[in-house]
Amino acid sequence: MSKASLPQANGGSPSRERLDAVVVRFAGDSGDGMQTAGTQFGIQAALSGSDISTFPDYPAEIRAPAGTTYGVSAFQVHFGSQDVKTAGDDVDVLVALNPAALKVNVGDLRLGGTIVLDTDAFSDRNLAKAGYAANPLDDESLAPYVILPLDITTQTLRAVEAFELSTKEATRCRNMWAIGLALWMFDRERQATINWVQKKFEGRGNIAEANVAALNAGHAFGETAEMPSTGATAAWTVDPAELPPGLYRTVSGTEALAWGLTSGLASSGLERMIFASYPITPASPLLHALTRMRDHGVVTFQAEDEIAAACAAIGAAYGGALGVTSSSGPGIALKGEAIGLAVGAELPMIVVNSQRAGPSTGMPTKTEQSDLFQALYGRNADSPVAVLAPATPTDCFEVGREAVRVATKFMTPVYILTDAYLANAAEPWRLPDLDALPSFPAEFRTDPEGYHPFIRDPETLARPWVRPGTPGLEHRIGGIERNADTSHISYDRENHDRMTQIRAERIQRIANHISEQAIEQGESSGPLLVLGWGSTFGAISKAVERARHAGRPVSQAHLRWLWPFPRNLADLLAGFERVLVPENNAGQLVQVVRATFDVGAVGLNRVTGRPFRIREIEAAIDAALDAQPKEAAR
Amino acid sequence: MSKASLPQANGGSPSRERLDAVVVRFAGDSGDGMQTAGTQFGIQAALSGSDISTFPDYPAEIRAPAGTTYGVSAFQVHFGSQDVKTAGDDVDVLVALNPAALKVNVGDLRLGGTIVLDTDAFSDRNLAKAGYAANPLDDESLAPYVILPLDITTQTLRAVEAFELSTKEATRCRNMWAIGLALWMFDRERQATINWVQKKFEGRGNIAEANVAALNAGHAFGETAEMPSTGATAAWTVDPAELPPGLYRTVSGTEALAWGLTSGLASSGLERMIFASYPITPASPLLHALTRMRDHGVVTFQAEDEIAAACAAIGAAYGGALGVTSSSGPGIALKGEAIGLAVGAELPMIVVNSQRAGPSTGMPTKTEQSDLFQALYGRNADSPVAVLAPATPTDCFEVGREAVRVATKFMTPVYILTDAYLANAAEPWRLPDLDALPSFPAEFRTDPEGYHPFIRDPETLARPWVRPGTPGLEHRIGGIERNADTSHISYDRENHDRMTQIRAERIQRIANHISEQAIEQGESSGPLLVLGWGSTFGAISKAVERARHAGRPVSQAHLRWLWPFPRNLADLLAGFERVLVPENNAGQLVQVVRATFDVGAVGLNRVTGRPFRIREIEAAIDAALDAQPKEAAR
Amino acid sequence: MTETTLSPLSAKDFASDQEVRWCPGCGDYAILKGVQKALATLGATREGTVFVSGIGCAARFPYYMSTYGFHTIHGRAPAIATGLKLANPGLDVWVVTGDGDGLSIGGNHLLHVLRRDVNLQILLFNNEIYGLTKGQVSPTSRVGTVTPSTPRGSVANPVHPASFALGAGARFVARAIDINLKHLEALLVDAHAHRGTAFVEIFQNCVVFNDGCFSDFTDRKRADDTQILVEHGKPLRFGKDGNKGLTFDPKSWKLEVVQVGDGPEHVPEDELLVHDETSRPLAMLLGQMRPPDYPMAIGILYRDPNPSATYDEALLEGVPPAGASLSAPLQAGRTWKVSP
Amino acid sequence: MTETTLSPLSAKDFASDQEVRWCPGCGDYAILKGVQKALATLGATREGTVFVSGIGCAARFPYYMSTYGFHTIHGRAPAIATGLKLANPGLDVWVVTGDGDGLSIGGNHLLHVLRRDVNLQILLFNNEIYGLTKGQVSPTSRVGTVTPSTPRGSVANPVHPASFALGAGARFVARAIDINLKHLEALLVDAHAHRGTAFVEIFQNCVVFNDGCFSDFTDRKRADDTQILVEHGKPLRFGKDGNKGLTFDPKSWKLEVVQVGDGPEHVPEDELLVHDETSRPLAMLLGQMRPPDYPMAIGILYRDPNPSATYDEALLEGVPPAGASLSAPLQAGRTWKVSP
Ligand SMILES: Cc1ncc(C[n+]2csc(CCOP(=O)(O)OP(=O)(O)O)c2C)c(N)n1
Ligand SMILES: Cc1ncc(C[n+]2csc(CCOP(=O)(O)OP(=O)(O)O)c2C)c(N)n1
Ligand code: SF4
């Protein structure tokens, strides 16, 4: 058993109930600092040895009017002593700093869950703004829950009185008071948060101290049992998780991907990455993150539009750098023609798609997995590319590296399909041993002997990469079809047929250079396999785990590689009577699987702007196992 | 039996061999007038009662240097007494006006075929330009063919001597001399061609008469038996075809589509079509053709790029007009994001894709069927649209009308997948009875009572179309997700899931308003169905016809609707043990069929820049019938 | 252009029932008010007016209007509006766009709508930042602007919307300031009166991501000395009581700021440069001025004195409604009969 | 910029082994020669030079050069060239584009490369037509141009490349004529010497689809009276022996064509307008001139006197090669240890 080396929180009071895991959601107005509160609470939980998974949920509007439902900002923290794989199906404890926050979030609270709310904010005006006809504290609507109605504003103002802040500044400390209380409720240390507050507000006068005071006051409020008696417990203990030993930090998918790409760049030996992007939700944070990697040879270029971004990445690749472009669905749609050029000219390129709900503008801040088809087929003509997807925030690191390796080795565009959930979700990450990471040096041809642009490596079928500036290798390439043997422009019939096959075959051969598909859980054959990809990993894992716990004969496999498929996938699938493919789209991977393999695959499809709930998948597993084989196969 | 009402050509001389059908190809330099010659010969053949199918093959270069192989321009005419369905597998008679024309085209000539060539053009200079090391007339390379080496230039110059043209002008009459000879060889009338020449060169002095003189001289050359004796026949007769009675003309796919869209516009009762397009090969001719339909309410807008063209069509649709946009693959790739807006905002729109060989720029003048995936999936997120494809040049008329009907009835983008072959190929068309064409009036809502933008017709699920300017129905729409019940912007989870399903279901319901899938040939069940779509129709029909003639148990079905599929398609496919899907792509429809139905479908895939040859499909039919069922299903 | 209804509408009648969702203090609120007032002044109708926008904070504009509205996709509003005008030229179409929407992703469509001269109004809300996507640099951001995508400060030279429009061949180019409501309203009325595309750049303060980026000339206290309202045929004066003016030196091709008056070191009014809104190069020169060296020019920089037929008018001229029989084109060329 | 090799290359050394495939008589041939000569004059190397083009007749250019070349997609060459310069700033990059490629589909990228000021040369072959796609109207085609897509004559106002570039903020804007080989060659050398984006519009005759569209000022017989070569610091004279000149009236903001000399109705040379290539508005004024009323201005219309760091230089400044250990960023922020 492993243990965090950090000082343990003070022991739980005798009345504390032990929990395996808890989901806490902090909700308030956009201006209430809920993202900060949640992030700090999550980090503190992780530092105290829990496994965690966090997810922010903020409004589409930049700064919606205070008190409105569409201005509610929330942050969810799932932490526990066990493998925490999702941000949690249901909320156990909701901290709501105003009526709108209550209204928007209460539906996600489990029956019997706890609501901590700031009674001071439940004014008639705020209730009206939230659209409450009557004060929910006065009627039966909250009956299914345990309510802790606290005068948080009053308490906070009292706690920071000494620091002579403006009322606005003083009220802004409410989030710290709330964290303080929450840390007490879950029996957590608070020193790291105090340190962070002091650093963050350094040089801003009293603000740091006021925030610390509010934090301490919230904690003390719990400690000194000023808690109103509700007949229910409001204090719990969560044991530390058993994590493999190592140095840890929390990481979001965006950070991990930025670092993965940068790490891949280093391993490739290339001098420079040109990361060309046009801002779009939820892809912009990757641009922001990579802007900070300048010291690692990363140049970020904010282009005039998505087409220019794709083109700049292609130009960079032609110039011998690592060309990366990033966007979300609508922006990727614009890049299709340009990516086709990289397919035709056979240039390495990485295309990151942070998927969001669509069609069209859709729901820009919400997650979805609906751009798989676009990645596979969203270009003119037969233009095969490689496609891979991370499963978790931390997995983004490896996927970023893998994309660099394959793009440069096979001279091909590689799509990375991440999504709004992975981009924003965070979890603990055991830092890799950087020195032990394999390197995969990209090669540039310098020898003019026998050179023509589309001469191929017999094994990978990749053409040589030549850096302009190299004497003797001057050549012209483009998007027009080339003769396979001479590289001259060619309209020859059989040649085009052959080149079309070569382009497909080259992508297929990537399968010889990637890991075979593993079974995540369960037997390697049986009545049912749950086959997933991308950010559904957490929910599927938990669902399969629970089903297996309940004795159901189900296995799990999760695809990192969506094209080409791992070469053992046909055999692996053949071992199962049925395959269930849960996706946050209307059925995309399931269609490719059905078309590619002789397998009775059925989809489980939900597009609600967030990943599956575990129980949705559990239910589908049960249904699939109970269904007649024939039916399942349709 | 039906007969053409035109005067019959003079009876065949006793030595004429009777043929069912012939393929003649005229080939020369870009400047030699081969397109004109071929077109006129084709029309003359049609006027004389033959069924015909013609196809031009011109160089990608605008006006390549004379005498080069990449400057060769050719035009093929297939005509016969039987249902002529393709431009022909092999060439029977090649007319080659210079060495380059011979070099480029001889490979398509059947063994034993006839070559008419202009010996005057076989100078050392021209031979060198064509890349001939030695004169092919002097070696054995043309041994497998019957050669008619004629001094066509000399003969032409002599024929037009009287008209005092410049040598350049006089030499330009060679094409007419060649047609004259060809008309004699196939025992055809020439009056219509003479009329055409006179009209075309009206007011240009002697040119008209000189051309007529050349034509007559070519004809007389054959007639007066100045033909060199080769030991082989060079004169044939082709009986008239049995065509259903009616008024006929020849029509290319481009013309038929332009008229079909315009006819659909009239039947819809809409006031105006805004046809917005950006030029691109091979789509530009549709723009040109519709520019001539101004008197029919058609406004053509040459936009600054393909995105603007798609957007202008969408703006037009929002304004209550018929919005149509047209391009080829690379341009359609650019429109994906905009078309997504039409999907989200549920506006009618027609997207015409004249497919060409890719990826990227590919082979712009060559045909391919490789944009089916792009049509179905080439947008961000789940964004279902309707997709249909014409099978023949004449079918373009009906498909154009059908697209208008469905787009306006279902408030959806409809893709028409035509291709470079269909756009340029021509065949006889029995003119429809215009008054008998059904009308399908588009409806605009004017009643404010209970209106919201996404209120739906319960049967079609279409939302109402409102023309801005209508009082009381002012509303705002866009690409953001809407609440299904109120039409307000919505980020609600279940609503998005529901709207995603509604969008898919609305497209599915089109299947209730289109014809069921018919069997073209053969039994409605059996060991093998050949399932095609688009321009492969001719070759597939002939191949199945021949196979059935040879007693093979094979049937044919050809899809006009690629999404949604006709509702009886599942049952129809279930009646066959195997399904063979020939496509000019790497396997697209076959994948959709495999994914959608439980059917063992295999692809026959060739991308050579031209439609299948009949014998390629015949061979695949044989192979499929002879294969083990298991194997065929993979 | 617009049909008139029975009783003229007030500014408030042009407000939709949707809650306005910009950040408190955003300059967009003032512009919204200005547009609503201008519509009332114009006697516009709700049904005859359409707002077409792209994507961005500015582009949410149509939701807050009770007219027809189309919130489209990023950068494409000019193209969509062009199609709309061709379909339905009687509509009064206003395009609302941002500096990113109109000049980054949408630059090409803006160029072409301007050069074609489609009969509509374009309002470009320039806040020199990407508001909706949380504050990245925009093509109008000045060198040195620090944003999440340019943490070391932007290194790209900005594009100046008015210069761009002039270079593109626009026939009405004007500028206004979000909070100068009276001027804005009057200017919009002029823009609407112009036959052809009227391009109006509106300096708009983004309180959240670029607060005060125009305060050097919009601050009420400093405005007199840092703004100049250009009016056709009038000498170019500004400053408190017009104590300053502009002169032009045709040798150096430069403008100079001078004290107006008769004293020493002063320049008499009749030697000042007179604004000629029909001169494109002068508009270019005035449009290039920036504080602190020069005042910022507000008002109509350029207006074509002889607007010709607009693109929509010219393209649609003589097009009849659909429905004519197709038999003429179908039977043109050679036909033949096959009898039974 | 370019590495020097042992013996300097001649113009012919810059020709590739590919047969040139433009129509006989196309203006592109002359330009090709001019570029090859300029490269020789510059002492360029094959390996250090890259031609990047979009799609069109003009865009086939790279195939005929023995340097590196990338024939990309329609309209996007400026964006691709920008990426290339960022990857490999030591290369000497030339973008070749057409009026459709550069100003229709590619207008946005042209705008942004110009305003950013990336260090490369852009040659826009303006033939006022779409050559490759067989003769449709282009954004530079004049009103009334009859083409397959405008059989009744174009109704759209054209965009003027030089005005557009000036409005976009270009810092080097010049014009040349395909057949004025000497001038073209010298101008290309100047363009190359400019630090930043050099924009050169080349009037190019498309013999097949728009033959003679520039003959009013390119015809050798008429050229003297219809062309004016503008040179910095020199009075603007043209005509046979410079018998004509331009004056500028700052009241009307108009140029006037005058007879130069001392006689009556003549204007002495020292009263002529002197070209100042550092003035953007003057460049605009000169760039707007069109025959028959005015001569067509050829040469350097505008050149920034103080070019600053180009975009590629500024963006890349201080970026080290990749490879630094990631342990610093990974361990920044809070980490904790789990021990076995
Ligand atoms: C195709 C596409 N690319 C990117 C985006 C993301 N996006 C939305 S608005 C915007 C820029 C907004 O800036 P601006 O036009 O200046 O408007 P503002 O928000 O400042 O009013 C961007 C990049 C998008 N919605 N669609
Ligand atoms: C995305 C895309 N759209 C359209 C085309 C078709 N196309 C090729 S070149 C061209 C225009 C050529 O005109 P221009 O740039 O003036 O070059 P020119 O041929 O006149 O030299 C067009 C429309 C294309 N290849 N790709
Ligand atoms: S982000 Fe800026 S522009 Fe957008 S609403 Fe807020 S203040 Fe206005």
Ligand code: SF4
């Ligand atoms: S079409 Fe025109 S531009 Fe193109 S190669 Fe021919 S002459 Fe030159």
Ligand SMILES: [Mg+2]
């Ligand atoms: Mg902005």
Ligand SMILES: [Mg+2]
């Ligand atoms: Mg051109």
